[in-house]
Amino acid sequence: MDRASFLKICGVLGIGLPFQSFLSSCEKPLVNASGFNGKVVIIGAGAGGLSAGYILSQLGVDFEILEASSEIGGRMKINPDFADFPIPLGAEWIETKTMTLGEIVNDDRVSIGLNFVEDDADYKFVRYSWFNFFEDYLLPSVRDKIRYQEVVQSIDYSGNEVKVSSSGGLFSADRVIISVPLKVLQEGGIFFQPALPANKSEAIQNATIWEGFKAFFEFSIPFYGDGFSVPVSPKESGQKIYYDAALGQDSNHHILGLFAVGEPARMLSQLSSEELKINVLAELDEVYNGQASAFYLKHTSQNWQSEPHIRGGYLSDHEDWRLVKELGKSINNKVYFAGGEYTDGEDWVSVHTAAQSARRAVEEMLS
Numbered sequence: 542m543d544r545a546s547f548l549k550i551c552g553v554l555g556i557g558l559p560f561q562s563f564l565s566s567c568e569k570p571l572v573n574a575s576g577f578n579g580k581v582v583i584i585g586a587g588a589g590g591l592s593a594g595y596i597l598s599q600l601g602v603d604f605e606i607l608e609a610s611s612e613i614g615g616r617m618k619i620n621p622d623f624a625d626f627p628i629p630l631g632a633e634w635i636e637t638k639t640m641t642l643g644e645i646v647n648d649d650r651v652s653i654g655l656n657f658v659e660d661d662a663d664y665k666f667v668r669y670s671w672f673n674f675f676e677d678y679l680l681p682s683v684r685d686k687i688r689y690q691e692v693v694q695s696i697d698y699s700g701n702e703v704k705v706s707s708s709g710g711l712f713s714a715d716r717v718i719i720s721v722p723l724k725v726l727q728e729g730g731i732f733f734q735p736a737l738p739a740n741k742s743e744a745i746q747n748a749t750i751w752e753g754f755k756a757f758f759e760f761s762i763p764f765y766g767d768g769f770s771v772p773v774s775p776k777e778s779g780q781k782i783y784y785d786a787a788l789g790q791d792s793n794h795h796i797l798g799l800f801a802v803g804e805p806a807r808m809l810s811q812l813s814s815e816e817l818k819i820n821v822l823a824e825l826d827e828v829y830n831g832q833a834s835a836f837y838l839k840h841t842s843q844n845w846q847s848e849p850h851i852r853g854g855y856l857s858d859h860e861d862w863r864l865v866k867e868l869g870k871s872i873n874n875k876v877y878f879a880g881g882e883y884t885d886g887e888d889w890v891s892v893h894t895a896a897q898s899a900r901r902a903v904e905e906m907l908s
Protein backbone atom coordinates (compact mmCIF):
# COMPACT_ATOMS: atom_id res chain seq x y z
CA MET A 542 0.00 0.00 0.00
CA ASP A 543 1.37 3.45 -0.84
CA ARG A 544 1.16 6.71 1.15
CA ALA A 545 -1.82 8.05 -0.76
CA SER A 546 -3.96 4.95 -0.24
CA PHE A 547 -2.86 4.54 3.38
CA LEU A 548 -3.87 8.09 4.26
CA LYS A 549 -7.13 7.65 2.37
CA ILE A 550 -8.00 4.54 4.34
CA CYS A 551 -7.10 6.28 7.62
CA GLY A 552 -9.46 9.06 6.63
CA VAL A 553 -12.31 6.71 5.70
CA LEU A 554 -11.93 4.76 8.94
CA GLY A 555 -11.52 7.95 10.94
CA ILE A 556 -8.22 6.62 12.27
CA GLY A 557 -5.95 9.54 11.48
CA LEU A 558 -2.98 7.38 12.44
CA PRO A 559 -0.08 9.56 11.37
CA PHE A 560 -1.33 12.52 13.38
CA GLN A 561 -2.38 10.45 16.36
CA SER A 562 0.97 8.75 16.69
CA PHE A 563 2.64 12.16 16.77
CA LEU A 564 0.18 13.36 19.36
CA SER A 565 0.63 10.38 21.61
CA SER A 566 4.40 10.62 21.43
CA CYS A 567 4.23 14.35 22.13
CA GLU A 568 1.91 14.02 25.09
CA LYS A 569 4.59 12.40 27.18
CA PRO A 570 7.65 14.58 27.74
CA LEU A 571 10.83 13.05 26.37
CA VAL A 572 13.26 11.91 29.03
CA ASN A 573 16.84 10.81 28.79
CA ALA A 574 16.04 7.43 30.34
CA SER A 575 19.40 5.92 29.39
CA GLY A 576 21.33 8.66 31.19
CA PHE A 577 23.19 9.17 27.90
CA ASN A 578 25.71 11.98 28.34
CA GLY A 579 27.70 11.60 25.14
CA LYS A 580 27.83 13.78 22.05
CA VAL A 581 25.56 13.69 19.00
CA VAL A 582 26.48 14.95 15.54
CA ILE A 583 23.51 15.89 13.34
CA ILE A 584 24.05 16.12 9.59
CA GLY A 585 21.85 18.69 7.85
CA ALA A 586 20.01 21.78 9.14
CA GLY A 587 16.65 21.29 7.42
CA ALA A 588 13.41 20.57 9.27
CA GLY A 589 14.66 17.16 10.46
CA GLY A 590 18.10 18.24 11.64
CA LEU A 591 16.88 21.43 13.33
CA SER A 592 14.10 19.52 15.11
CA ALA A 593 16.57 16.89 16.33
CA GLY A 594 18.92 19.59 17.65
CA TYR A 595 16.04 21.47 19.27
CA ILE A 596 14.85 18.36 21.13
CA LEU A 597 18.40 17.52 22.26
CA SER A 598 18.83 21.09 23.52
CA GLN A 599 15.63 20.72 25.56
CA LEU A 600 17.09 17.53 27.07
CA GLY A 601 20.48 19.07 27.77
CA VAL A 602 22.31 16.64 25.47
CA ASP A 603 25.52 17.84 23.79
CA PHE A 604 25.20 18.09 20.01
CA GLU A 605 26.51 19.82 16.91
CA ILE A 606 24.83 20.33 13.53
CA LEU A 607 26.93 20.13 10.35
CA GLU A 608 25.24 21.91 7.43
CA ALA A 609 26.66 21.77 3.90
CA SER A 610 25.26 25.10 2.72
CA SER A 611 25.51 28.54 4.32
CA GLU A 612 21.83 28.59 5.38
CA ILE A 613 19.35 26.68 7.50
CA GLY A 614 16.07 25.38 6.21
CA GLY A 615 16.82 23.10 3.25
CA ARG A 616 13.56 22.51 1.38
CA MET A 617 11.73 25.17 3.47
CA LYS A 618 13.55 27.94 1.55
CA ILE A 619 11.59 31.16 0.85
CA ASN A 620 11.88 34.16 -1.44
CA PRO A 621 11.12 37.17 0.81
CA ASP A 622 11.37 39.78 -1.98
CA PHE A 623 9.04 38.68 -4.79
CA ALA A 624 5.82 39.91 -3.11
CA ASP A 625 4.75 41.47 0.19
CA PHE A 626 4.50 38.03 1.79
CA PRO A 627 7.14 35.26 1.84
CA ILE A 628 7.05 33.04 -1.23
CA PRO A 629 7.61 29.37 -0.21
CA LEU A 630 9.92 27.82 -2.81
CA GLY A 631 9.54 24.36 -1.24
CA ALA A 632 7.29 23.52 1.74
CA GLU A 633 4.18 25.72 1.72
CA TRP A 634 1.14 23.94 3.21
CA ILE A 635 0.68 22.74 6.78
CA GLU A 636 -0.41 19.21 5.95
CA THR A 637 -1.83 18.50 9.39
CA LYS A 638 -3.67 20.29 12.21
CA THR A 639 -2.18 23.67 13.14
CA MET A 640 -1.86 22.56 16.78
CA THR A 641 1.02 20.42 15.54
CA LEU A 642 3.14 23.59 15.56
CA GLY A 643 2.73 23.76 19.34
CA GLU A 644 3.66 20.10 19.59
CA ILE A 645 6.86 20.74 17.63
CA VAL A 646 7.78 23.58 20.01
CA ASN A 647 6.72 21.41 22.97
CA ASP A 648 7.17 24.16 25.56
CA ASP A 649 4.20 25.41 27.63
CA ARG A 650 5.91 28.76 28.19
CA VAL A 651 5.78 29.57 24.47
CA SER A 652 2.56 30.77 22.90
CA ILE A 653 2.29 30.57 19.15
CA GLY A 654 0.47 33.63 17.84
CA LEU A 655 0.26 32.88 14.14
CA ASN A 656 -2.56 33.20 11.62
CA PHE A 657 -3.58 30.52 9.18
CA VAL A 658 -5.89 30.15 6.23
CA GLU A 659 -7.66 26.90 5.37
CA ASP A 660 -6.92 25.49 1.93
CA ASP A 661 -8.90 22.32 1.17
CA ALA A 662 -7.82 19.78 3.77
CA ASP A 663 -4.63 21.70 4.61
CA TYR A 664 -3.69 25.08 6.08
CA LYS A 665 -1.36 27.85 4.95
CA PHE A 666 0.49 30.41 7.03
CA VAL A 667 -0.66 34.01 6.60
CA ARG A 668 2.28 36.29 5.71
CA TYR A 669 4.57 33.70 7.24
CA SER A 670 6.08 30.34 6.30
CA TRP A 671 7.52 27.06 7.58
CA PHE A 672 10.96 28.66 7.23
CA ASN A 673 9.91 31.60 9.45
CA PHE A 674 8.46 29.22 12.01
CA PHE A 675 11.72 27.27 12.35
CA GLU A 676 13.72 30.50 12.33
CA ASP A 677 11.63 32.08 15.11
CA TYR A 678 10.76 29.14 17.35
CA LEU A 679 13.51 26.51 17.00
CA LEU A 680 16.63 28.26 15.73
CA PRO A 681 17.30 30.32 18.90
CA SER A 682 17.91 27.05 20.82
CA VAL A 683 20.33 25.60 18.25
CA ARG A 684 21.90 28.61 16.51
CA ASP A 685 25.25 28.36 18.32
CA LYS A 686 25.56 24.67 17.54
CA ILE A 687 25.38 24.93 13.74
CA ARG A 688 28.54 24.78 11.63
CA TYR A 689 27.90 25.95 8.08
CA GLN A 690 29.62 24.89 4.84
CA GLU A 691 30.50 21.52 6.34
CA VAL A 692 29.81 19.06 3.55
CA VAL A 693 29.86 15.63 5.20
CA GLN A 694 31.65 13.13 2.99
CA SER A 695 32.01 10.01 5.10
CA ILE A 696 30.79 8.36 8.29
CA ASP A 697 32.86 5.68 9.98
CA TYR A 698 30.76 3.84 12.55
CA SER A 699 33.03 0.80 12.87
CA GLY A 700 34.39 1.68 16.32
CA ASN A 701 32.97 2.86 19.63
CA GLU A 702 32.94 6.43 18.42
CA VAL A 703 31.39 7.58 15.17
CA LYS A 704 33.84 9.53 13.03
CA VAL A 705 32.28 12.05 10.68
CA SER A 706 34.51 13.51 8.02
CA SER A 707 33.48 16.74 6.30
CA SER A 708 34.96 19.37 4.02
CA GLY A 709 36.04 21.23 7.18
CA GLY A 710 37.60 18.42 9.20
CA LEU A 711 36.93 15.39 11.35
CA PHE A 712 34.22 15.25 14.03
CA SER A 713 33.85 12.53 16.65
CA ALA A 714 30.60 11.65 18.34
CA ASP A 715 28.88 8.87 20.25
CA ARG A 716 25.84 8.96 17.97
CA VAL A 717 25.04 10.48 14.60
CA ILE A 718 21.69 11.61 13.18
CA ILE A 719 21.61 11.73 9.39
CA SER A 720 19.17 14.29 8.05
CA VAL A 721 20.28 14.90 4.47
CA PRO A 722 17.88 14.50 1.52
CA LEU A 723 17.46 10.87 0.47
CA LYS A 724 18.73 11.78 -3.02
CA VAL A 725 22.13 12.66 -1.49
CA LEU A 726 22.41 9.14 -0.06
CA GLN A 727 21.05 7.55 -3.26
CA GLU A 728 23.77 9.25 -5.29
CA GLY A 729 26.50 8.11 -2.87
CA GLY A 730 27.12 11.59 -1.48
CA ILE A 731 28.17 10.08 1.87
CA PHE A 732 30.53 7.09 2.15
CA PHE A 733 29.81 4.66 5.00
CA GLN A 734 32.34 2.51 6.82
CA PRO A 735 31.25 -0.27 7.21
CA ALA A 736 28.89 -0.24 4.23
CA LEU A 737 25.22 0.23 5.13
CA PRO A 738 23.31 -3.03 5.86
CA ALA A 739 21.81 -4.62 2.73
CA ASN A 740 18.19 -3.83 3.71
CA LYS A 741 18.99 -0.16 4.19
CA SER A 742 21.06 0.29 1.04
CA GLU A 743 18.46 -1.58 -1.05
CA ALA A 744 15.71 0.68 0.28
CA ILE A 745 17.79 3.76 -0.53
CA GLN A 746 18.57 2.57 -4.05
CA ASN A 747 15.02 1.36 -4.82
CA ALA A 748 13.24 4.49 -3.55
CA THR A 749 11.51 6.62 -6.18
CA ILE A 750 12.44 10.25 -5.64
CA TRP A 751 10.38 12.74 -7.59
CA GLU A 752 11.94 15.82 -9.13
CA GLY A 753 10.65 19.09 -7.59
CA PHE A 754 9.92 22.43 -9.23
CA LYS A 755 7.92 25.53 -8.26
CA ALA A 756 7.27 28.80 -10.08
CA PHE A 757 5.35 31.94 -9.16
CA PHE A 758 3.79 34.26 -11.75
CA GLU A 759 2.50 37.72 -10.86
CA PHE A 760 -0.40 39.14 -12.89
CA SER A 761 -2.11 42.51 -12.73
CA ILE A 762 -5.53 40.89 -12.15
CA PRO A 763 -6.49 37.50 -10.61
CA PHE A 764 -8.23 36.08 -13.71
CA TYR A 765 -7.26 32.52 -12.68
CA GLY A 766 -9.50 32.03 -9.60
CA ASP A 767 -8.47 28.97 -7.61
CA GLY A 768 -6.31 27.57 -10.43
CA PHE A 769 -6.48 23.99 -11.71
CA SER A 770 -4.66 20.64 -11.80
CA VAL A 771 -3.03 19.50 -15.00
CA PRO A 772 -3.74 15.76 -15.42
CA VAL A 773 -0.60 13.61 -15.20
CA SER A 774 -0.66 10.05 -16.43
CA PRO A 775 0.07 7.64 -14.90
CA LYS A 776 -0.61 9.34 -11.57
CA GLU A 777 2.47 7.67 -10.05
CA SER A 778 4.67 9.75 -12.34
CA GLY A 779 3.98 13.07 -10.59
CA GLN A 780 1.70 16.09 -10.14
CA LYS A 781 1.27 19.51 -11.71
CA ILE A 782 -0.97 22.14 -10.11
CA TYR A 783 -1.66 25.85 -10.68
CA TYR A 784 -2.99 27.51 -7.51
CA ASP A 785 -3.69 30.92 -5.98
CA ALA A 786 -0.46 31.47 -4.04
CA ALA A 787 -1.79 34.68 -2.44
CA LEU A 788 -4.82 32.92 -0.93
CA GLY A 789 -5.68 34.58 2.40
CA GLN A 790 -2.52 36.74 2.39
CA ASP A 791 -4.38 40.09 2.36
CA SER A 792 -2.12 41.24 -0.47
CA ASN A 793 -2.62 43.33 -3.60
CA HIS A 794 -0.17 41.07 -5.43
CA HIS A 795 -1.92 38.54 -7.66
CA ILE A 796 0.39 35.53 -7.62
CA LEU A 797 -0.34 32.23 -9.34
CA GLY A 798 1.78 29.34 -8.03
CA LEU A 799 2.90 26.38 -10.11
CA PHE A 800 3.73 23.25 -8.10
CA ALA A 801 5.22 20.29 -9.96
CA VAL A 802 6.81 17.02 -8.86
CA GLY A 803 7.99 14.00 -10.83
CA GLU A 804 7.85 13.98 -14.62
CA PRO A 805 6.28 17.46 -15.05
CA ALA A 806 8.97 18.90 -12.74
CA ARG A 807 11.71 17.16 -14.72
CA MET A 808 10.38 18.71 -17.92
CA LEU A 809 9.97 22.21 -16.43
CA SER A 810 13.42 22.22 -14.84
CA GLN A 811 15.05 21.85 -18.25
CA LEU A 812 13.65 25.18 -19.46
CA SER A 813 15.40 28.55 -19.32
CA SER A 814 13.54 31.33 -17.51
CA GLU A 815 12.28 32.76 -20.83
CA GLU A 816 11.22 29.30 -22.08
CA LEU A 817 9.38 28.72 -18.80
CA LYS A 818 7.50 31.99 -19.24
CA ILE A 819 6.50 31.13 -22.82
CA ASN A 820 5.49 27.58 -21.87
CA VAL A 821 3.42 28.57 -18.81
CA LEU A 822 1.71 31.55 -20.43
CA ALA A 823 0.77 29.39 -23.44
CA GLU A 824 -0.75 26.74 -21.15
CA LEU A 825 -2.65 29.37 -19.14
CA ASP A 826 -3.78 31.32 -22.23
CA GLU A 827 -5.47 28.21 -23.55
CA VAL A 828 -7.48 27.78 -20.33
CA TYR A 829 -8.13 31.49 -19.67
CA ASN A 830 -8.62 32.83 -23.22
CA GLY A 831 -5.33 34.71 -23.58
CA GLN A 832 -5.58 36.55 -20.26
CA ALA A 833 -2.26 35.21 -18.94
CA SER A 834 -0.17 36.91 -21.65
CA ALA A 835 -2.29 40.05 -21.37
CA PHE A 836 -1.87 40.48 -17.60
CA TYR A 837 1.63 39.00 -16.99
CA LEU A 838 3.99 41.10 -14.82
CA LYS A 839 6.90 38.90 -13.68
CA HIS A 840 7.87 35.43 -12.51
CA THR A 841 10.41 33.49 -10.45
CA SER A 842 11.14 29.78 -10.10
CA GLN A 843 12.89 27.14 -8.00
CA ASN A 844 14.49 24.07 -9.53
CA TRP A 845 15.32 21.68 -6.66
CA GLN A 846 17.42 19.42 -8.89
CA SER A 847 20.04 22.13 -9.27
CA GLU A 848 20.52 22.71 -5.52
CA PRO A 849 23.83 20.89 -4.90
CA HIS A 850 22.90 19.62 -1.43
CA ILE A 851 19.24 18.78 -2.15
CA ARG A 852 19.45 17.33 -5.72
CA GLY A 853 15.73 16.57 -6.19
CA GLY A 854 12.17 17.01 -4.95
CA TYR A 855 11.08 14.33 -2.53
CA LEU A 856 10.22 10.67 -2.04
CA SER A 857 7.21 9.76 -4.19
CA ASP A 858 3.79 9.87 -2.50
CA HIS A 859 3.21 6.43 -4.04
CA GLU A 860 6.22 4.71 -2.50
CA ASP A 861 5.61 1.49 -0.57
CA TRP A 862 5.32 2.21 3.18
CA ARG A 863 7.50 -0.82 4.03
CA LEU A 864 10.38 0.66 2.04
CA VAL A 865 9.87 4.02 3.79
CA LYS A 866 9.90 2.31 7.18
CA GLU A 867 13.25 0.74 6.30
CA LEU A 868 14.65 4.17 5.42
CA GLY A 869 13.82 5.43 8.91
CA LYS A 870 15.45 2.54 10.83
CA SER A 871 18.56 3.15 12.92
CA ILE A 872 21.76 1.13 12.61
CA ASN A 873 23.75 -0.48 15.46
CA ASN A 874 22.39 1.98 18.09
CA LYS A 875 24.78 4.53 16.61
CA VAL A 876 23.45 5.84 13.31
CA TYR A 877 19.96 7.39 13.32
CA PHE A 878 17.89 8.98 10.57
CA ALA A 879 15.54 11.99 10.78
CA GLY A 880 13.83 13.99 8.06
CA GLY A 881 10.97 14.06 5.60
CA GLU A 882 12.08 10.78 4.03
CA TYR A 883 13.09 8.86 7.17
CA THR A 884 9.82 8.20 8.95
CA ASP A 885 8.11 5.15 10.41
CA GLY A 886 6.30 4.54 7.12
CA GLU A 887 2.92 5.93 8.26
CA ASP A 888 3.38 9.25 6.47
CA TRP A 889 6.29 11.06 4.87
CA VAL A 890 7.66 14.08 2.99
CA SER A 891 6.07 16.87 4.98
CA VAL A 892 7.73 19.29 7.36
CA HIS A 893 5.71 18.00 10.29
CA THR A 894 6.66 14.39 9.51
CA ALA A 895 10.33 15.47 9.42
CA ALA A 896 9.88 16.94 12.92
CA GLN A 897 8.03 13.82 14.02
CA SER A 898 10.82 11.57 12.74
CA ALA A 899 13.42 13.61 14.64
CA ARG A 900 11.50 13.09 17.85
CA ARG A 901 11.28 9.35 17.15
CA ALA A 902 15.03 9.15 16.45
CA VAL A 903 15.95 11.01 19.66
CA GLU A 904 13.43 8.97 21.65
CA GLU A 905 14.97 5.73 20.40
CA MET A 906 18.51 7.00 20.96
CA LEU A 907 17.81 7.89 24.58
CA SER A 908 15.61 4.92 25.50
Ligand SMILES: Cc1cc2nc3c(=O)[nH]c(=O)nc-3n(C[C@H](O)[C@H](O)[C@H](O)COP(=O)(O)OP(=O)(O)OC[C@H]3O[C@@H](n4cnc5c(N)ncnc54)[C@H](O)[C@@H]3O)c2cc1C
Nearest residue numbers: 585587588589609615616632633634693850880881891892
Ligand atom coordinates in the same frame (compact mmCIF):
# COMPACT_ATOMS: atom_id res chain seq x y z
C1 LIG B 1 8.61 21.46 -4.27
C2 LIG B 1 8.37 21.01 -2.87
C3 LIG B 1 7.17 21.31 -2.25
C4 LIG B 1 6.92 20.90 -0.94
N1 LIG B 1 5.74 21.26 -0.34
C5 LIG B 1 5.53 20.93 0.95
C6 LIG B 1 4.41 21.44 1.64
O1 LIG B 1 3.61 22.20 1.09
N2 LIG B 1 4.25 21.09 2.95
C7 LIG B 1 5.13 20.28 3.62
O2 LIG B 1 4.93 20.03 4.81
N3 LIG B 1 6.22 19.80 2.97
C8 LIG B 1 6.45 20.10 1.67
N4 LIG B 1 7.57 19.66 1.03
C9 LIG B 1 8.42 18.68 1.71
C10 LIG B 1 9.28 19.32 2.78
O3 LIG B 1 9.91 20.46 2.25
C11 LIG B 1 10.35 18.32 3.22
O4 LIG B 1 9.76 17.08 3.59
C12 LIG B 1 11.15 18.80 4.42
O5 LIG B 1 11.46 20.17 4.33
C13 LIG B 1 12.41 17.96 4.46
O6 LIG B 1 13.22 18.32 5.55
P1 LIG B 1 14.56 17.50 5.78
O7 LIG B 1 15.21 18.07 6.99
O8 LIG B 1 14.29 16.06 5.73
O9 LIG B 1 15.46 17.78 4.49
P2 LIG B 1 15.99 19.14 3.86
O10 LIG B 1 15.07 20.25 4.11
O11 LIG B 1 16.31 18.85 2.44
O12 LIG B 1 17.32 19.44 4.67
C14 LIG B 1 18.48 18.67 4.47
C15 LIG B 1 19.70 19.53 4.78
O13 LIG B 1 20.87 18.70 4.66
C16 LIG B 1 21.89 19.48 4.08
N5 LIG B 1 22.87 18.55 3.48
C17 LIG B 1 22.77 17.82 2.35
N6 LIG B 1 23.88 17.09 2.15
C18 LIG B 1 24.70 17.36 3.19
C19 LIG B 1 26.01 16.91 3.56
N7 LIG B 1 26.69 16.01 2.80
N8 LIG B 1 26.57 17.39 4.67
C20 LIG B 1 25.92 18.29 5.47
N9 LIG B 1 24.67 18.76 5.17
C21 LIG B 1 24.07 18.28 4.05
C22 LIG B 1 21.16 20.34 3.05
O14 LIG B 1 21.93 21.48 2.68
C23 LIG B 1 19.88 20.70 3.79
O15 LIG B 1 20.00 21.91 4.51
C24 LIG B 1 7.86 20.12 -0.26
C25 LIG B 1 9.10 19.82 -0.87
C26 LIG B 1 9.35 20.27 -2.15
C27 LIG B 1 10.67 19.95 -2.78
